[in-house]
Amino acid sequence: MIEIIVLGSGNVATHLFKAFSAAEGVNVKQVYNHAEASLDFFKGETKTTSKISELAEADIFLLALKDDVIPQIAEKLSQKxxxxxxxxxxxxxxxxxxxxxxGVFYPLQTFSKEKTVDYSQIPFCLETNRVEDLQLLKDLAGKISGKAYEISSQQRKQIHLSAVFVCNFVNHLYAVGEQLCQKGEIPFEILKPLISETAKKIEQASPAAVQTGPAMRNDVSTINTHLELLGSSENRKIYELLTSAIQSFHGKKL
Amino acid sequence: MIEIIVLGSGNVATHLFKAFSAAEGVNVKQVYNHAEASLDFFKGETKTTSKISELAEADIFLLALKDDVIPQIAEKLSQKxxxxxxxxxxxxxxxxxxxxxxGVFYPLQTFSKEKTVDYSQIPFCLETNRVEDLQLLKDLAGKISGKAYEISSQQRKQIHLSAVFVCNFVNHLYAVGEQLCQKGEIPFEILKPLISETAKKIEQASPAAVQTGPAMRNDVSTINTHLELLGSSENRKIYELLTSAIQSFHGKKL
Structure with missing residues (x-):
């Protein structure tokens, strides 16, 4: 049995708490948050506290906290x-x-409060200072997921950067698509099968190998029609930059 | 029985041919392409020709051709x-x-030669000059798909523009993610669950409502770390522009 204390009550803390609670061989002994009110969800499920001094002992203290408070909370746990x-x-x-x-136990996924998550599909990026502790984190990941990767801090930085491109920036392009649909009085529904297929396509193939569209075809006439439609909007800048980025990535020239 | 002649032999022609051939109540009488060699796939399945003069009569002539040859081929069919x-x-x-x-029979999807397509998930954008012909195209779409939309030429232009953002540009961001992973010697596999979840998330929610990430949180320290990692690359320009686009879209300021 792996005994855990979770610190934090946001999306990541809540999702991991649910996953651990549902798993065999893991026991969440306690949940901490500095604001008592944020602990409501966890009360009745396990012990809670808003005081660091009241924290029990455990195999793992999981800090699912905002980046900038991690060092100061960790310092308070140095005697554990x-x-x-x-x-x-x-x-x-x-x-x-x-x-x-x-150590680090980073689930590479986007969490929403409302949406349940299939943990067997989440990669966990693991890192520890002591070799023997790596196995403990692998065991923990194994309780809720099939996928664990040993990733250094430098690599994790690079993964996080990549995630901004394939998740946050991609989502903004979805938002632009929705905005353009609204402008044309077109239901955004119509784009959803395309969005889904575009994501599925790269499960089997390298994205660079399946690039399509006017930029890739060097279809100047369509590109000009699109720029005209976009007028002088912020979205035009995105169109211009990504068109030129696709062309330079694939060695094409307008 | 709707009788069709398909003109063209590219991705769209091939996929639609397969879908019509598998459907009840549709008969592809003939496939045309100007280059005889491109007709190999269709031979044995139906009649083929490389000469416009040899085209039979049919209910529908489907021009799945490159944009710039559509008017000249259409002109040759004016007596049909x-x-x-x-x-x-x-x-x-x-x-x-x-x-x-x-008329127009535009399937809003990204087609790859190798990958089979679930037609029941593809929206067809339909347009005709005669009201009575719209029903014929709805019937045809109904044979292979549940989703048909009546869309004007102006709206279709706007949809096509939106598709460039949510498909072609999104795919390029996937390619950048893969490139950044390679640079860090990280398997691209690790990003795939995130890519899939990001696409699934907007099936239920508006993309604008589920935007996350450093730009959205106005997390200047993470943004600066990322810019440093990107150096002076083309990808840095994308990072800067999309960060500022997200902030101006959501009314935030760095």
Missing amino acids: NGLIVHTSGSVPLDALSTCTRR | NGLIVHTSGSVPLDALSTCTRR
Whole structure:
């Protein structure tokens, strides 16, 4: 049985808490948050506290907290015997340097409060300062997911950066698509099968190998029609830059 | 029974041919392409020809051709009694003005030669000059798909533009993600669950409502770390522009 104390009450804390609670061989002993009111969801499920001084001992202390408070909370846990881990994509392992046993347990996924998540599909990026603790984190990931990767702090930074492109920036392009549909009084529904297929396509193929569209075809007439439609909007800048980026990536020239 | 002659032998022609062949109540009488060699796939399945003069009569002539040859091929069909339709997202209905009965049958999807397509998930954008012909195209779409939309040429232009954002540009961001992974010696596999979830998320919610990430949180420290990692690459320009676009879309300021 792996005993855990979760610190935090946001999306990541809530989703991981649910996953651990449903899993065999994991026990969430306690949930901490500095604001008592945020603990309502966890009350009745396990013990809760808003005081660091009231924290029990555990195998793992999971800091699912905002990036900038991780070092100061970790410092307060420096006397604990358990493994202190954070769940952030962009915070280095060294941010926990006040703790003897430290690690990272970063789930590479986008969490929404309402939407349930299939943990068997989530890659966990793991890192520890002690070799023997890596196995503990692998065991923990194994309880809720099939996929664990050993990833250094530097690699994790690079993964987090990549995630901004394929998740946050992609989502903004979806938002632009919705905005353009609204402008043309077209239901956004009509684009959803295309969005879904575009994501599915790269499960089997390299995205570079399946690039299509006017930029790739060097279809100047369509590109000009589109620029005209976009007028002088912010979206025009995106169209121009991504068209030229696709062409330079694939060695084409307008 | 709707009788069709398909003109063209590219991705769209091939996929539609397969879908019509598998459907009840549709008969592809003939496939035309100017290059005899491109007809190999269709031989044995139906009649083929590389000569316009050898085309039979049919209910519908489906021009799944490159945008710029559509008007000249349509002109050669002006004596036919059937409905002349093209399958392009960006060519207006008027490009077929030499034909008495004209229409558009635009499947809004990204087609790859190798990958099979679930037609029940593809929206067809339909347009005709005669009201009575619209029903014929609805019937045809109904044979292979549940989704048909009546869309004007102007709206179709706008949809095609939106599709460039949510499909072609999104795919390029996937390619950038893969490139960044390669640079960090990280398997691109690790990003795929995130890509899939990002696309699934907007099936239920408006993309604008589920925007996340450093730009949205105005997380200057993470943004600066990312810009540093990107150096002076083309990808840095994309990062800067999309970060500022997200902030101006959502009324935030750095």
